[in-house]
Amino acid sequence: MKGALLVAGTHSDAGKSVVTAGICRWLHRQGVRVAPFKAQNMALNSVVTAGGAEVGRAQAMQAAAAGAELEAAMNPILIKPSGERHSQVIVMGEPYTDADARSYRTLKDELRPIVASALADLRSRYDVVVCEGAGSPAEINLRASDLTNMWLAREAQLPTLIVADIDRGGVFASLFGTLALLEPDDQAHVAGFVINKFRGDQRILAPGLDQLQQLSGRPTLGVLPFVQDLWLDVEDSLALDAGGAAPESAPQPGGDTLDVAVVRLRHISNFTDADALRGEPGVRVRFTRSAADIERADLVILPGTKATVEDLELLRNAGLDTALVARAALGKPILGICGGYQILGEHIHDEVESRRGSVPGLGLLPVTTNFAAQKLRRLRSGSSPWLNCTAGGYEIRHGQPRLNGGTNLPALLIADDGEPDGAVSDAVLGTSWHGVLEHDAFRRALLAWVAARSGRRFIPGTQPFADVRAKRLDVLGELIEQHLDTAALSRLIDQGLGTQLPTITTEKRQLAALPDHG
Known part of the structure; x- marks a missing residue:
């Protein structure tokens, strides 16, 4: 043929x-x-x-x-x-x-x-x-x-x-x-x-x-x-209204259900980062703009965005910034990915994407992000010493987060070339790596940590996400x-x-x- x-x-x-x-x-x-x-x-x-x-x-x-x-x-x-x-x-x-x-x-x-x-x-x-x-x-x-x-x-x-x-x-x-x-x-x-x-x-x-x-x-x-x-992996957030995300599965016998809330940003990007979570038994994933959902979830994910500063402003207008800050104060897990990670930081300097100059972030991680004209695009592999597991993903970003001077926080990830990525501050995590949740060891270690913080019992699945896909x-x-x-x-x-x-x-x-x- x-x-x-x-x-x-x-x-x-x-x-x-x-x-x-x-x-x-x-x-x-x-x-x-x-x-x-x-x-x-x-x-x-x-x-x-x-x-x-x-x-x-x-x-x-x-x-x-x-x-x-x-x-x-x-x-x-x-x-x-x-x-x-x-x-x-x-x-x-x-x-x-x-x-x-x-x-x-x-x-x-x-x-x-x-x-x-x-x-x-x-x-x-x-x-x-x-x-x-x-x-x-x-x-x-x-x-x-x-x-x-x-x-x-x-x-x-x-x-x-x-x-x-x-x-x-x-x-x-x-x-x-x-x-x-x-x-x-x-x-x-x-x-x-x-x-x-x-x-x-x-x-x-x-x-x-x-x-x-x-x-x-x-x-x-x-x-x-x-x-x-x-x-299947979808093109845009319209599919979220049509139930285009991955279905959830029942928990393993003796296990509890973990509730994951993904904040639905206006310019949400790579929301498929959360798909692999639903491949785990007993993980329920919802996309939401509700402060109540942010409050009660076991894990909140602040996903990527193509308009970081604009979505940060919209979060504030909706009062979701207050909900996220209150959640962090209670020691409840939050994971920011790429643009979401940048929003969790203290400052964003952007003359590239929004051209808004210097904007304060949510202040939940001691990170400052500077936007560069050159977009960084690369595959990554490495490990998470903090979770004691292997990991991998890819980066697509103009934003360049850096830990502020004098801070001695653990990196969430370390690439094979030795470059650290992300930060961990109590229950608030951030990373620039998309796709990291598709890596079975990292995803399951993260969910086990979330379950321990929430007082729930998580029993991971055994099927690799690649096989599910x-x-x-x-x-x-x-x-x-x-x-x-x-x-x-x-x-x-x-x-x-x-x-x-x-x-x-x-x-x-x-x-x-x-x-x-x-």
Whole structure:
């Protein structure tokens, strides 16, 4: 098998990432060398490759599904919102520029060759590349500047599937309307549809599928069932409202449940740091903006943020700073990660991200953070002498926390190169390492410490988090194998579009095509 495919959707969060990852996993299990690709990703969840490039977390998950090593070419453009109407643009894993929505559109002409080159490079090295679109291809106000949906389909001659979420209702109108709004040359690349999150008897759905094919000239290649607690690394915090985080599990016999509250910051980033906690028996994780939740939880996590100073200000406006300070005074555990760690410190000097200058932090750790123009991006491995265990993670940050002079606090982590990271002050912990909770020894040692502080009994699980994630990816592959027409899918990838597909026309479009219809 040799070829490529584009998975588009009727809207954001329709299931593009799930279907893309599922196809990658299905092909990988068939022995096919496959890679994921997303031309442009807007997300605050990102990771670092082995080469030090920053890419979207969803592409890291898809690369894992494909059994491929993550690289910058899989997500050549990453847009990270860093405040109101302002974003950092990362190109091939490196910071490129800062832009707002209007100025970013002017960059598209210089970015298109980079996207095309990255995809061509992957296709030269892999048997199959499964591309994921962004948003909807029918965002007609953005079509002229598109580089991740139908422009990509035309440029790379990709057969395209359109995915719709039936759980939201209006699935037939969404699919047909998306197709009908596309220009004829764009429609020519749409080969079929996939319906996601179906509940009930598919025989009731069948007449609609038949009529959709009659109207559009395109088949529905499959109907994916709704799967309770289907979890995978997601792109943005919208998924938190849809239950996109990992499901929790019951405690081990004789164990207690630990309650973990993750503060839901406005510009929360890498909230998937907390996913591994739910892989442990008896750990309940909630994302919250409630002072009461902060007060009563066994562990509070202040996560990463792409707008550290702005989120600190919002914490104060909501009174959550008072709740965190009161919690620390009672000796109840708090863990700050990256931006959350910086917020827990005494001072933040920022002329880079917020450009607000010097701002007081919460004062729970004797740390001062200075923002540097150069972003630090690297994988880390080492240990936690404080918890007496191994650890690892990755860093993506402009902020550079430093312990204030005269302070003799233990570091939370020590890298293999001897560089200390983070700080521990009574029950308040901080680290710049994302992903550290995915390391089984560190996570379980931390939870045991939290349980001891809370007077609870924690009995850790025995299954490595990597195995939990692999099983979840296998579920995605099985969804594709069992519920999509994989023979038709294989033909699309291997042979392309084949016969010419009909164009959906409307009176308005026909009139608009006339030189004078006034």
